[in-house]
Amino acid sequence: MKLTRKKTLIKTKKTALKSKKQFDLNEFRRSFESLDAENYGSWPLPVKVTVISFIIALIAAISWALPISSKIDEITAAESQQQTLLDSYREKESRARHLKAYQAQVIQMETEFNTLLDQLPKDTRVSELVEGINMTGVGSNIRFQDISVEPEIENEFFIEQPIRIAALGEYHQFGSFISGLAALPRIITMHDFEVSNPQPTLDVLPELNLVLQTKTYRSKEAAPEGDETVATAEAAPTDAAGGN
Incomplete structure (x- = not known):
């Protein structure tokens, strides 16, 4: 008797699992057709899960399309500006390191230029x-x-x-x-x-x-x-x- 009951319980559990695993698409579709818009609590669980998933996906898409995408554009522009500033900094830093040499060259060029100007005649002749x-x-x-x-x-x-x-x-x-x-x-x-x-x-x-x-x-x-x-x-x- 005990063995018979155990076998019966096992068969019952297997039958229940099979019934849970089976998904009837037509029944799921008909559940949307008979929804009560004034009583959301009476909706079937699959319908509730589907609607909530859809709402979450819609919110995520809107969040991406509006603030997140604009922030990505701002980040891209900031990265480009950062590279420009880095190049400018490197150039100015190189000038600063060679500032004394540049100043000496400028003084030498001014001296040579003034010497050449002094060689020019003061009148046309x-x-x-x-x-x-x-x-x-x-x-x-x-x-x-x-x-x-x-x-x-x-x-x-x-x-x-x-x-x-x-x-x-x-x-x-x-x-x-x-x-x-x-x-x-x-x-x-x-x-x-x-x-x-x-x-x-x-x-x-x-x-x-x-x-x-x-x-x-x-x-x-x-x-x-x-x-x-x-x-x-x-x-x-x-x-x-x-x-x-």
């Missing part, structure tokens, strides 16, 4: 410069077509005086002329130039055209020369060309 250019051209056996003294260009620390030179000659004569200009006592820099052959021929060595843009400089401390000096400078190339 274009007539003397044009005369030197004429003499250099005569010594190089070139023939001037034009020497034009162009308007001055004022810079922050000095004034530029452009001078355009047009001449005829050969390659070696032009090289000698350029070397002569570099040897003049006045500071002259040479910029744009053009060498062309107006009449190419294979019989004789061609005579070339040279157009050269030069610049000389003067200090801003003194006023430029009068119109008479400029007029003399512009007239000088004609005399030199005629002499050659």
Whole structure:
């Protein structure tokens, strides 16, 4: 008898477990159709669990979409700003470590710059410069077509005086002329130039055209020369060309 009762109890428990494990989808769906909206306590347990899970998921999604996602954007922006600040800090820290060396270089550059400014003439003296250019051209056996003294260009620390030179000659004569200009006592820099052959021929060595843009400089401390000096400078190339 005892064995029979035990077997019966075991079968009953197994049957109960099987009934708990089985899930009827249709019955679960019908439980939603017969809900009493005014009496939440009468809802079946599976329905209550499903509704609560849905509410929790909805709250979590809203929390993520609104404050958490905005905070993530702020954190990303802060990380980017942090990297920028770190790079700026490294650069400034490097400058601070080499500050004394930079200051010494600045002092040296200012000294050298002031020395160069002191070497500039206080007045224009274009007539003397044009005369030197004429003499250099005569010594190089070139023939001037034009020497034009162009308007001055004022810079922050000095004034530029452009001078355009047009001449005829050969390659070696032009090289000698350029070397002569570099040897003049006045500071002259040479910029744009053009060498062309107006009449190419294979019989004789061609005579070339040279157009050269030069610049000389003067200090801003003194006023430029009068119109008479400029007029003399512009007239000088004609005399030199005629002499050659």
